Amino acid sequence: MCSSPPTSIDKREGGAFKDELQDGKVQAFADTASSTLLKYVRAFPTIEALHPFYRELIDLGVDVDRLKVSLGRIQGIASTVSEIGRGKVKEIMKMRSQEEMMRAQREALGRMVSAVKRARDPLMVLSEAREFMRRLPEIDPKTPTVIIAGYPNVGKSSLTSALSTAKPEISTYPFTTKGVSVGVLEMGGRRVQVVDTPGMLDREPAERNEIERKASSALRNLPGVVLFLVDPTETCGYPIEMQLSLLQKLSEEFPQMRFFVVFTKSDMEEWTLPNVKEVKVDEERIAGWGVVSSTTREGIEELKRALSALLLDEP
Ligand SMILES: Nc1nc2c(ncn2[C@@H]2O[C@H](COP(=O)(O)OP(=O)(O)O)[C@@H](O)[C@H]2O)c(=O)[nH]1
Ligand SMILES: [Mg+2]
Structure with a gap:
């Protein structure tokens, strides 16, 4: 109708x-x-x-x-x-x-x-x-970056603080329970970020879970250098051979990145310079060597200068 x-x-x-x-x-x-x-x-x-x-x-x-x-x-x-x-x-x-x-x-x-x-x-x-x-960490992928690596307790957090001008900010990846800390330092008037990533570059790739593996892989995209810490005193609980073997594995995992190796805790009595002759990492992959103590600040300024030259003076 x-x-x-x-x-x-x-x-x-x-x-x-x-x-x-x-x-x-x-x-x-x-x-x-x-x-x-x-x-x-x-x-x-x-x-x-x-x-x-x-x-x-x-x-x-x-x-x-x-x-x-x-x-x-x-x-x-x-x-x-x-x-x-x-x-x-x-x-x-x-x-x-x-x-x-x-x-x-x-x-x-x-x-x-x-x-x-x-x-x-x-x-x-x-x-x-x-x-x-x-909730992703505030890492600026365009800022020159120092990625801290090395076994737990070798002194990564202590060195991140010793290097940074700002108090490192701890942000938590949504997929890890541990925080990622991002410290900022000024080098010749330019910003450099120091990134410490627990659960990623502090163990062998095979021991990471799927998510940590992928997150580690994302780190490849950051411009910069891996600062690999070795604790020669072994007070961290990891024998020196194991630490150097991690260096070798990480250098294989990140073939396009260079590694700066620092021996930490130089203030400790039991400290000795390790024999690195056995480490199978190409000379050209190693950007430099250093000795530091975050406690006494021995070697910290030298390390900053070396990193500065490495990250900022290059084309
Ligand atoms: N004597 C001494 N102890 C240090 C030094 N750096 C770190 N430590 C100690 O080593 C332990 C682990 O340090 P931390 O920075 O937390 O190591 P991370 O697990 O690699 O981040 C802590 O008890 C620190 O106080 C250092 O340069 N000298
Ligand atoms: Mg730490």
């Missing part, structure tokens, strides 16, 4: 309703909903534009394909909503009875609300991804 055409339209009333529609509910809802959705999409960093260091880390906590699909879906919903809005407002403006207009408006709002509801799941994906990214 067809509804009969409206016969008695109150011109004034209908006109007023049309005026209200001009800046009325349908348009307002369409605009707000679509621009809000697009804001979420635009606020999200483009994965491809990210530095490979972060791209690899993000891969550990975020399903990147699912994220891309979600971004696309939200964008699609935003344009659906504004199309519904535009179309309906045009339609409504042509209508002559208020009842008809009200019905059309309700229908438009209903359709837009259900479209927006479909954005819930993809928005959840975005929010989870953002939360993961927010």
